[in-house]
Amino acid sequence: MEPGSEAQASPSIALPGLLAAGSKHAATIHTVADQETLSGWGLIERPGREVRSEDLAAITVGAGLTRGLGRSYGDSSLPAAGTWVAASPLADRLLAFDQQSGILHAEAGLSLREINRLFWPRLWTSPVLPGTQDITLGGMVAADVHGKNHHVDGTFGRHLEWLLIRLADGEIVTTSRERDPDLFRATVGGMGLTGHILEVAVRLQPIPSPWIRAESERIAGVDEFVSALREAATDWPFTVGWFDALATGTKLGRGILMKGRWAQPAEAPVEPPSPKMRLAVPFTLPNWTLNRLSMWAFNKLYFHLHPRGVKTGIVHPESFFHPLDVIRHWNRIYGRRGFTQHQCVLPEGERPGAARRLLEELTARGGLSCLCVIKDCGEQGEGLLSFPRPGITIAIDLPAGPGIQELIDGLNRRVLAEGGRIYLAKDTFARAEDFQAMEPRLAEFEQLRRRWDPAGRLSSAQAVRLFGDGA
Amino acid sequence: MRVAFLGATRGMGRALARLLAERGDALHLLGRNSDKLARSAADLEVRGAAGEVGTTECDLERPETFEAALTAAAEQLGGLEAVVVTAALFATQEELEADLDLTRRLLQVNFSRTVEFCERARHHLLAAGGGKLCVFASVAGDRGRKPMVLYGAAKAGLAAYLEGLDHRFHAAGLEVICVKPGFVRTGMTAGLTPPPFAGEPEAVARRVLKALDRGTPVVYVPAVWRGIMLAIRLLPRAVMRRIGF
Incomplete structure (x- = not known):
């Protein structure tokens, strides 16, 4: 983008928020962040600028989109060309x-x-x-x-x-x-x-208490996972599985099932849990850090470190709900190439074996992934484009780089064939035709969008890519 | 602690006020926009501030508001034990060089008006037998530097005033805490490129709170800036003329 066109697009705001004790005639100060690029959690940078202030109401005037902490993986929180994005994290009262x-x-x-x-x-x-x-x-x-x-x-x-x-x-x-x-x-x-x-x-x-009573066990493969999740659902309010997508044959999709509920006061420590100490990945690691061997070893270790029987205990809620958050910037282990996540939901009830077929597709295409997540979903929400629907959801982190587009296309065709859909918050690479084929609800959403935004002022890089904004 | 706080609606002031609220201190917020004050007061109440968090309009550009604001705060809190001032104007050197009116305003707000507010706060605190006066100056005041000529000059003056105040009234029970932030990632610095060692407001606030409780006369935040500024102060003039820092 030309520097000149950037300057035109950049907002110049008399920020009431900038100065704690200025007057009503506050200086007009450009608060557009210096960087010319933005990225989601997947660290794939795109041209774009954000404006950051405590006064969210002020900075959203004229902005094309608002973003929060930028944890969506792809381009959901990145502006469409010619617009900027308002950043909300300072508006946190x-x-x-x-x-x-x-x-x-x-x-x-x-x-x-x-x-x-x-x-x-x-x-x-x-x-x-x-x-x-x-x-x-x-x-x-x-x-x-x-x-x-x-x-x-x-x-x-x-x-x-x-x-x-x-x-x-x-x-x-x-x-x-x-x-x-x-x-x-x-x-x-x-x-x-x-x-x-x-x-x-x-x-x-x-x-009842701020601690979690957890149970976990090994699961032999993906089909077993589907039935284990179904069984656990009746007794446990919290369930999730981690699985190994690099294991092959009958071991495909083997992993650890985690179940939990809030602990009763009698079984929990008296003191509330204190926030976990956090380590950080201090800089972006080389691309080769995560390769087939290291991922294979990691997956194997993670599986075998879990005892054969059922492991039970009272655990810290952060460890149970947000285990990866204890490592800040963990996305940097994927290197400069960045990464994406493919998360889909498959109607396993109507199409038994859909989860296994997706993993087979991944394996056949040589997809490399560690820390894959599997979870059963309940009823569809009221949101018009809300992601979950009854079935099984599978999330797979994948390094970007050569071949990623073909891999995502292949997975999406499998999702389409099974009657499933993908999660926009994770998506970076889906093609418009695939997404639109998965989403019969899109037409109604777009109709409502046009009603509330007839001039098409609000958009995102993702909406341009998938919804046809600006076309 | 019963604290009157000028500048608690954003940035480091917001983070510090939250720490005070979460441990159950009583707060009265002073600032120029009543809507924003009310929102911050609500935030601090939900976080655990003792009783109702009061608010009174007070603008560093309108010195006639100072006395009434401090009196209102003292009345609502049942006496003042501490006054915290984080409010100030900020603009880059380029913006100030291009606009003499802005320069005048900034020098006035960051130096003479802040001093005037502190003088009134000092009277209130000493009349009650002493207390804490915690004011945010800046590392920019430690030495004249290219990117901070005007802003730094005002903050240098403020820091000198605070040191003198400490010497003069410490025996009478006034504890003066001069906070010198280096680069901290807040709304104020959102448009600037952060240098290495940039701090987060929450971490800064924790260190300031410790200094406030102990009555530490001068505190650098983040702590690494103490060393950085020591080195900067030792650099020969010939070097300072060449480098951009």
């Missing part, structure tokens, strides 16, 4: 918490990490806890995230009370199941494309 109802009202940039830190010791929890806590409330709504309790509690959207949104025309509105319900349904899981989410009201859940 709690605005109210009702002890009776459990309803938390907060600015959209508040992180789940902060919610966990503040509310677990008070015996309340976010109703949905995804694999990472380094995400914002706004991001949790936009991606309609799910967690280990999806089979019981559904997605994050189910627990929302209302949202405060800046629409594309600049107006700020409240939306809920009662007020403009179509806007609400499109915004939950709508990847930020219906409006800038400014504030969120969500109902937290009471917990």
Whole structure:
């Protein structure tokens, strides 16, 4: 992009937020971050700029998109060409918490990490806890995230009370199941494309203690995983499996099934868990760090380090819900090439063996992956583009680089053949035709988007790639 | 502790106010925008501040607001034990060089108005038998440097005032804490390229809180800036003329 065109696109905002004690005639100061590129968690950089301020309402004026902590893997949180993105993490104030109802009202940039830190010791929890806590409330709504309790509690959207949104025309509105319900349904899981989410009201859940009573066991293969998850679902509110996608033959998809519930006070430590110490990957490692041998060894070690029998214990909630978060910047182990995640949900109930066939597809194509995740999903949420549906979801981290496009295309054709769909928050490489074939719901979503944003002001790099924005 | 806080709505001030609230201190917020004050007060209340977090409008560019604000804070809190000032103006050297009005405003707000506010705060604290006055200066005041000529000059003046205040009133029970932040990633610095050793506001706030509790007269945050600024102060003028730091 030409520097000149960048300057035109960059906003010049008289930021009331910039100066703690300035006057109403605050200086006009450019707050566009210096870097010319942005990336998602997969570290694949794209041209783009973000504006960051405590005053989210101010910086969303004219912005094409709002992003939170940038944990979506691909280009969901990156701006379309010619626009910039507002960054919400500094807008992180709690605005109210009702002890009776459990309803938390907060600015959209508040992180789940902060919610966990503040509310677990008070015996309340976010109703949905995804694999990472380094995400914002706004991001949790936009991606309609799910967690280990999806089979019981559904997605994050189910627990929302209302949202405060800046629409594309600049107006700020409240939306809920009662007020403009179509806007609400499109915004939950709508990847930020219906409006800038400014504030969120969500109902937290009471917990008996802030510790987790966990059980885990080895599982011999992918088919066994599917039935083990189904069985565990009746007794356990939290279930998830890690599996080895590099094991072959009958061992394909072998792994560890983890089950958990909130511990009763009698079985838990008296003290609330203190936030875990975190290590960091200090710099981007060479591309060869993760190769077939190291991944194979890692997978094997992870499997065999687990005892043969059932392992039980009281564990720290961060270790149970967000195990990878203890290593900051773990995405750097993939090297400069970056990486992506392929996460899909397959209607295993209607098409038994779908999960196994996906793994066979991956193996046949020589896909390299460690730390793959498998989980059963419950009912579909109310969000128009919400990802989960009944079946089995599988998430596979894949290094980017030569061959990744063909690999993703192959996996997506398999997903399509099984009647499944992919998760936008993870996607970097899907082709528009594949995505659109998976998503019969897209037409209704696009229709609503056009109603609320007739001029097409809101977009993202992903919407350009998959929805045909700007075409 | 009962704390009147000017500048708690954002950045390092927000992070420090949160630590005070989470351990159950009582706070009264001063600032220029009542809507933002109310939102920050709500945030601090949910986090555990003792009682209701009061707010009063107070603008460093309107010195006539100072006395009323401090009085309101003292009344609502039932007396002041500490006054914290994190509010200030910021602009880059380029912006200031290009705009003499902005320069005048910044020098006034960051030096003379802040000093005037501190003088009134000092009266309140000493009248109650002493207390803590914690004010954010900057490492920019430690030595005249190319990228921080004007901003640094105001902060140097402020730091000199705070040191003098400490000497003069320490025996009377006034504890002065001069905080010198290096580069910290906040909304204020969002448009700038962070140097190595850039700090996060939460970590900075934890260190400031310790200094506030102990009454440490001068505290560098992050701590590494103490060494950096020591080295910078020792550099010969001929070197300072050449480097861009």
